[in-house]
Amino acid sequence: MAEQEIYYEMLWDCAQCNTKGLLGDSHRHCPTCGAAQDPSKRYFPKEGEEVEARNHKFVGADWSCAYCSSPNSRAAAHCTNCGAGQDGTKPVAIVVDTAMPPAVSVAAPAPAARSLGWLRWALAALALVVVGFIFLFTSTKDTTATVAQRTWAREIQIEQMARVSDTAWCDILPADAYSVTRHREQRSTRQVADGQTCHDERIDKGDGTFVKRRECTPRYRAEPVYDDRCRYQVNRWRSVRTLKADTQNALMPVWPTVSNLNANFLGAGVGGGMGALGSEREGARRENYVLTLASGGKTWTCNVSETVWNKYEQGSTTPLKVRLTGGADCDSLK
Numbered sequence: 001m002a003e004q005e006i007y008y009e010m011l012w013d014c015a016q017c018n019t020k021g022l023l024g025d026s027h028r029h030c031p032t033c034g035a036a037q038d039p040s041k042r043y044f045p046k047e048g049e050e051v052e053a054r055n056h057k058f059v060g061a062d063w064s065c066a067y068c069s070s071p072n073s074r075a076a077a078h079c080t081n082c083g084a085g086q087d088g089t090k091p092v093a094i095v096v097d098t099a100m101p102p103a104v105s106v107a108a109p110a111p112a113a114r115s116l117g118w119l120r121w122a123l124a125a126l127a128l129v130v131v132g133f134i135f136l137f138t139s140t141k142d143t144t145a146t147v148a149q150r151t152w153a154r155e156i157q158i159e160q161m162a163r164v165s166d167t168a169w170c171d172i173l174p175a176d177a178y179s180v181t182r183h184r185e186q187r188s189t190r191q192v193a194d195g196q197t198c199h200d201e202r203i204d205k206g207d208g209t210f211v212k213r214r215e216c217t218p219r220y221r222a223e224p225v226y227d228d229r230c231r232y233q234v235n236r237w238r239s240v241r242t243l244k245a246d247t248q249n250a251l252m253p254v255w256p257t258v259s260n261l262n263a264n265f266l267g268a269g270v271g272g273g274m275g276a277l278g279s280e281r282e283g284a285r286r287e288n289y290v291l292t293l294a295s296g297g298k299t300w301t302c303n304v305s306e307t308v309w310n311k312y313e314q315g316s317t318t319p320l321k322v323r324l325t326g327g328a329d330c331d332s333l334k
Helices: 112-138 306-311
Strands: 007-009 140-169 178-204 209-246 280-295 298-304 317-323
Touching: 140 306, 209 280, 280 306, 280 317
Parallel strands: none
Antiparallel strands: 007 209, 140 209, 140 280, 140 317, 178 209, 280 298
């Protein structure tokens, strides 16, 4: 059987004689000066000071008289203050309890024409700024530049098969891991139900009274989840040194000489299969080609491909596109 709701009196203050704390249902008129109650001035009492509305029967939200603005019971056919009929009236405004956890409210929108006008001006200004930046960073002017310097650099990484120590969750260990040890460690957390968080929500019924409703939401606590964490060793190729060659070694690009590598592949080693521990091999190769260009007291540095680099001799001239921001458009070098 559903629990019967208890109705409590809303409060209001008389604007005519300043009498405070009048009862919203019992005092339809100020008992001091007789002024009609203003339903828009109703408010909730403080917690613990609620007054129960005795023998109250809810028939709907009050209607506000279109002639004198007095609140009237939904069951009343005529205004108790001025006698006007109920036709053409509207319900009184509902009060939101600001003393309780706030409900989500929607602010009244500003006039559409004014909002859209401001938005159009803002979008137009933003578009002008964007166009200005695009023009500044993409527009170029033509100039003739001299190749002041040509430099190059090449390097080769030397890798060595080495024993590497690492950790991982035991269910995702590498297949070739060895010397494995285990320990327990927190891997994650999970949310576990831990009762409810409840509060009384006060709801304006619109007829000078309000009711309390118990609102509850689930509460959770974080609980750690433990799993096996493994320490292990595994054999992997690791870069140990770099061989380099650049413009100081030769006029034209050459790769550095690779020699004296420990290429012992006779045994697989403990847990290995890609080469014995201590074995060495060539790793990644990297190369870089740079043209330094000058014109009118300004210089630009361009990283280019080897093909483009080979086309230009030091001291030669070439057309070059320069951006309005001052940077060179290195893609114009072909």
